[in-house]
């Protein structure tokens with residue numbers, strides 16, 4: 533048995549890395565991730581399927597932390613507008629937006645690097661397996677099993693996280709789960725917008741295309757089902773029929789994406805286990821923007837864990853009240869985007885569109 537830790541954080545994505553950085557120097561931290569975030573991603577190594585757009589709310593959260601983005605985290609053309617396309621009606625509008633277009637893998641490695649320091653032990657290539665009687669079990673990429681003592685376990689392992697499933701007894705494919713499919717194509721012509729596609733034949737959420745440095749991402753969040761890949765292929769054909777051009781397919785990825793539409797879709801933890809980021813359900817139900825929620829939920833949990841006394845899930849819930857309000861505001865905004873008649877009325881009227 534290895535020596536003990538105060539906190540074992542499972543997952544070093546934006547939520548887990550941020551939490552580790554905020555707890556650094558306050559106790560002994562074990563940061564586990566099955567990805568190797570201490571070196572550039574190798575071909576075929578696990579990555580994070582993501583659009584990589586840093587929204588103003590996430591930029592604000594980084595500013596509150598006193599952080600500025602290093603130049604190498606940028607991952608392609610910087611875009612000034614989202615082009616909304618309603619495929620059923622053919623309506624198309626441009627809306628000014630202020631995203632930063634990131635290289636997600638570099639961004640994650642930058643955040644993980646910031647978390648390193650006093651009291652932090654990182655186990656890259658380490659996969660969490662179990663937590664009982666204050667003992668964490670994990671496996672390293674060589675297949676070796678390890679057991680360590682730890683006071684609290686933190687689930688920061690994302691939407692399909694094993695901690696939420698096993699300890700929180702939440703199914704991966706629960707009512708809040710979408711299947712995100714994202715393909716990368718060689719650039720074929722130029723693309724100057726973040727495109728958001730609304731297509732009722734595809735999904736009740738949305739699809740997107742985002743130009744990166746050498747590739748064009750085409751993705752969509754779909755209700756899971758055996759016909760999901762077929763729906764995605766038909767979506768691509770509809771875009772081609774509208775004049776979109778895609779080069780050679782370079783990569784196809786998939787991921788679970790949570791869309792919390794009810795308060796019961798959140799799981800903030802139980803007992804000695806706490807959850808942050810998408811493992812807890814924190815993501816915008818209207819846009820799937822997750823970075824700002826990952827940063828802010830990590831900050832709320834860090835404040836509770838370092839407040840003194842025994843931390844409780846109720847205390848986290850209270851600390852995260854502002855985040856719940858923001859989630860509620862996004863819920864109120866959702867019908868404007870996802871009710872076909874409202875969306876079309878707004879797009880036809882050109883409200884807030886760039887003319």
Ligand SMILES: Cc1cc2nc3c(=O)[nH]c(=O)nc-3n(C[C@H](O)[C@H](O)[C@H](O)COP(=O)(O)OP(=O)(O)OC[C@H]3O[C@@H](n4cnc5c(N)ncnc54)[C@H](O)[C@@H]3O)c2cc1C
Pocket residue numbers: 542543544545546547548564565566567580581582583584585586587590658659660661688689690691693694712713714751787788789808809810811814815820821822823824826
């Ligand atoms: C297709 C897609 C596109 C998206 N686009 C955007 C976007 O453009 N902008 C935006 O703001 N948000 C976007 N999001 C949402 C955003 O990616 C998430 O909200 C954000 O990554 C959540 O951060 P997190 O740290 O909670 O989880 P994650 O980023 O998922 O990190 C979880 C980490 O846990 C690790 N892990 C998982 N299981 C284990 C285990 N058993 N043991 C050890 N480690 C484990 C993983 O390797 C990973 O590093 C998108 C999501 C999807 C699916």
